[in-house]
Amino acid sequence: xxxxxxTDFFSPEKIDYEANLNPEQLAAVKASDGPALVLAGAGSGxxxxxxxxxxxxxxKNVPAPNILIATFTNKAAREMIHRAESLMKxxxxxxxxxxxxxxxxxxxxxxxxxLGYTPNFTILDEDDSCDMIQDSIEELGYSKREKxxxxxxxxxxxxxxxxxxxxxxxxxxxxxxxxxxEFTPAIKNIILHYHxxxxxxxxxxxxxxxxxWLLLLDNPALREKYSETFRYILVDEYQDxxxxxxxxxxQLATHHNNIMVVGDDAQSIYSFRGAEIKNLLSFPEIFKxxxxxxxxxxYRSSPQILNIANDIIRHNLNQFPKNLHAVKKNxxxxxxxxxxxxxxxxxxxxxxxxxxNEEGIALKDIAVLFRSRFQAMEAEMELVKRGLPYVIRGGVxxxxxxxxxxxxxxxxxCANPNDELSFKRALCxxxxxxxxxxxxxxxxxxxxxxxxxxxxxxxxxxxxEGFKEFCELWGKVKTITNPEEAISTVLKFYNDYCxxxxxxxxxxxxxxxxxxxxxxxxxxxxxxxxxxxxxxxxKGETRLxxxxxxxxxxxxxxxxxxxxxxxxxxxxxxxxxxxxxPKSLASAAxxxxxxxxxxxxxxxxxxxxxxxxxxxxxxxxxMIIARASKFLQELNPDCYxxxxxxx
Numbered sequence: 001x002x003x004x005x006x007t008d009f010f011s012p013e014k015i016d017y018e019a020n021l022n023p024e025q026l027a028a029v030k031a032s033d034g035p036a037l038v039l040a041g042a043g044s045g046x047x048x049x050x051x052x053x054x055x056x057x058x059x060k061n062v063p064a065p066n067i068l069i070a071t072f073t074n075k076a077a078r079e080m081i082h083r084a085e086s087l088m089k090x091x092x093x094x095x096x097x098x099x100x101x102x103x104x105x106x107x108x109x110x111x112x113x114x115l116g117y118t119p120n121f122t123i124l125d126e127d128d129s130c131d132m133i134q135d136s137i138e139e140l141g142y143s144k145r146e147k148x149x150x151x152x153x154x155x156x157x158x159x160x161x162x163x164x165x166x167x168x169x170x171x172x173x174x175x176x177x178x179x180x181x182e183f184t185p186a187i188k189n190i191i192l193h194y195h196x197x198x199x200x201x202x203x204x205x206x207x208x209x210x211x212x213w214l215l216l217l218d219n220p221a222l223r224e225k226y227s228e229t230f231r232y233i234l235v236d237e238y239q240d241x242x243x244x245x246x247x248x249x250x251q252l253a254t255h256h257n258n259i260m261v262v263g264d265d266a267q268s269i270y271s272f273r274g275a276e277i278k279n280l281l282s283f284p285e286i287f288k289x290x291x292x293x294x295x296x297x298x299y300r301s302s303p304q305i306l307n308i309a310n311d312i313i314r315h316n317l318n319q320f321p322k323n324l325h326a327v328k329k330n331x332x333x334x335x336x337x338x339x340x341x342x343x344x345x346x347x348x349x350x351x352x353x354x355x356x357n358e359e360g361i362a363l364k365d366i367a368v369l370f371r372s373r374f375q376a377m378e379a380e381m382e383l384v385k386r387g388l389p390y391v392i393r394g395g396v397x398x399x400x401x402x403x404x405x406x407x408x409x410x411x412x413x414c415a416n417p418n419d420e421l422s423f424k425r426a427l428c429x430x431x432x433x434x435x436x437x438x439x440x441x442x443x444x445x446x447x448x449x450x451x452x453x454x455x456x457x458x459x460x461x462x463x464x465e466g467f468k469e470f471c472e473l474w475g476k477v478k479t480i481t482n483p484e485e486a487i488s489t490v491l492k493f494y495n496d497y498c499x500x501x502x503x504x505x506x507x508x509x510x511x512x513x514x515x516x517x518x519x520x521x522x523x524x525x526x527x528x529x530x531x532x533x534x535x536x537x538x539k540g541e542t543r544l545x546x547x548x549x550x551x552x553x554x555x556x557x558x559x560x561x562x563x564x565x566x567x568x569x570x571x572x573x574x575x576x577x578x579x580x581x582p583k584s585l586a587s588a589a590x591x592x593x594x595x596x597x598x599x600x601x602x603x604x605x606x607x608x609x610x611x612x613x614x615x616x617x618x619x620x621x622x623m624i625i626a627r628a629s630k631f632l633q634e635l636n637p638d639c640y641x642x643x644x645x646x647x
Contacts, residue, residue: 015055015087021048028260028293029053035253035287036260037238037280041324042309042603043300043565046262047076050234051083053260054095057232058088065094066231068252072240074098080236096230100245101206104213107226108204111216117202124198124205130156136193142186148431150180150187150500157503159191163207164274166243176272179499210244217251227255238263238283242274250286259287265320266313269559269597277593281318298324300565301606302331308609308639309602315634316592324603334602334609334640336632341616341623342573346382348612348645349570353388353553356568356608363389365567367554369601371581373398373507374514375573376555383553393556393564399532403498403508404515408532410490414478415529418446429497430470432462441467469493483519483528491516506583517618558601569605571598574613576627598631611640 017026025045028038029052040046050069057067071077077097085092096103105123112119124132134152137143154177161172169188173181180187198204204212217223230252235241238261241249253259261283268277284290298306303326310323339345349368357363368390370376377398383390398404406429412422424438433441437459444455452471456464473493480486491512498505498512522528554566573579580594602609617626627633 017052021052022297024295024297025049029056031291033258035257035290037283037290038260038262038293039320039322040262040264040295041298041322043298044295045299050236050262051080053234054084055087062232064092066229067095068230069097069234070100070103071236072099074102076236101209104209108212115212115215122203124203129205132197133190133194136190136197140189140193148500150183154503155187155190158187160207161274163211164242164244210248214244214248223251223254227252231256231258233259235261239265239268239277239280240270240275241279243276246279266596267600269593269600271593294322296322296324297327299327301603302326302328304331304333305605305609308334309599311635311639312595312599312602316595318592331607336640336642337610337612338644339612339614341614342378344645345572345612345614346378349379350382350386350388361567363553364551367556367566368570368572369556369558369561370572371558371579372510373557374511377514377518379572388553390553390555393554393560403512407487407490407494407512410477411483411486411525411529415526427470430466432466437463481524483522483525484516486525487516487519520618558597561604562600565604565606567606568608570610571601572612574611574629574632576629579629595631
């Protein structure tokens with residue numbers, strides 16, 4: 001390997017670290033060799049630390065090709081390199097920087113032959129992976145089974161978790177997909193067949209990039225080669241790493257042991273994707289003589305916001321304690337807002353946002369956050385009625401979601417039997433019926449005026465069974481006048497459909513249950529369908545172009561909001577049995593992750609934080625009293641003030 005000189009990469013220019021970094025940041029940037037854990041609190045400048053650490057290493061004559069920076073997005077890596085180049089006043093060449101998958105791809109291209117691949121192997125994206133899994137399902141004969149079988153995207157999600165968590169199919173299904181455990185042997189066969197097909201075709205999926213990288217590092221000669229090459233390893237967002245990424249990093253650090261990881265255990269919220277908080281919590285035990293640096297100076301939020309954030313997280317037992325303190329001046333106390341119900345919550349939200357906007361806070365500087373997607377349903381409806389523009393971060397509007405449109409399709413054809421699109425959409429949800437058969441059935445019933453029995457006899461066995469199933473369900477629904485009862489009837493069929501077709505079925509079922517509760521306030525299916533149709537039409541007339549999106553209010557789940565910040569944050573639906581999520585109550589570790597989610601939501605706010613919770617909830621059995629989340633109840637009352645809105 002060529003011996004690089006410092007001047008091969010930039011012209012040295014002395015950086016004044018003391019003038020540009022606070023004492024906490026400076027200590028981390030100038031840390032001595034060996035393993036280091038940088039605990040970067042929210043808004044404490046972790047990217048700044050990584051950037052200056054990179055510049056510091058280069059200034060100490062460490063060649064760029066001997067430095068590895070692993071990030072979770074290529075954008076983060078580019079930003080870090082750009083900042084470092086600005087500091088150094090020159091371009092950096094030869095640096096290993098990017099996502100874990102990007103680095104793995106570069107290495108695997110070099111070493112492909114050792115694993116039995118050629119260097120020009122193809123990388124499958126998620127759609128390609130699902131298509132190859134579908135091929136495996138068909139080749140093994142599972143698509144011909146009479147019983148409905150899990151869809152390709154569900155099996156792909158199970159496969160991905162197995163690889164990234166370094167776990168087996170049985171355990172993953174037991175932990176997260178217990179509703180389809182009867183298919184475990186078949187899913188194992190499909191995944192095994194899928195892996196064989198990939199190898200034969202000289203292709204890898206995204207998960208293979210990491211698992212094959214680790215496989216390379218199991219070779220002593222290659223482990224020595226790459227652990228010697230990477231004299232310094234820097235890792236961003238370390239709290240989000242999974243078991244596979246940790247194993248790769250551990251192998252890479254065997255030679256020099258110069259690994260600095262930056263993260264915040266208080267913001268570890270992605271266990272459902274395979275992230276392991278223990279990677280961070282156990283780092284000092286695994287990497288002996290670890291230096292621990294705490295970044296506790298927050299540049300984002302007011303002292304009042306940080307006061308409540310510190311109080312939130314102190315209740316977690318498994319953590320590295322931190323106490324964030326503010327650079328900004330005093331602001332308003334966070335507010336816990338008690339409303340009568342979800343409708344009053346939505347009215348308060350829209351009205352208060354309007355007031356703040358009139359006082360000079362731009363809509364783009366306001367966010368509405370929620371634990372689960374369904375919690376924003378009434379808020380969306382109110383925002384639309386008032387003409388307040390908004391965007392959904394990382395998703396679509398509530399009534400545009402696939403599962404919502406699927407279920408409401410049955411109600412639409414009850415309200416209007418001539419609705420061809422809704423009729424065909426509902427038909428396609430039943431086994432054996434695709435778009436072609438749906439069109440054929442529609443034409444026979446509505447153009448040729450055939451009877452149902454005649455249509456059924458004209459279809460092959462499997463579509464005929466699906467059409468019979470549809471007719472039985474439709475026959476029940478069209479005799480019902482109450483929209484809540486009609487939705488509940490459809491859900492008896494559609495809930496099973498969810499679990500077989502979507503990898504986030506629990507969230508979708510929760511959305512649909514809330515849709516059913518919302519429908520209780522309507523006296524007829526026609527009225528309900530008309531209202532949601534008007535929402536669609538209004539949305540269509542006010543669809544935002546790219547320039548308008550910069551001026552719109554943001555609605556987001558907390559998971560999607562991590563890493564972002566706004567002047568004002570509304571956290572809605574902060575009720576017991578909604579936040580923390582009911583499923584988390586089974587274990588202390590899960591409850592602690594939910595509390596970290598609350599912490600993440602609070603620390604998105606710069607100046608204003610409003611936490612709203614309705615006092616009454618509508619269920620399928622009527623109205624019940626709802627309590628504020630246990631997380632609010634455990635806070636020091638001095639951290640916030642309370643507002644009660646009852647009319």
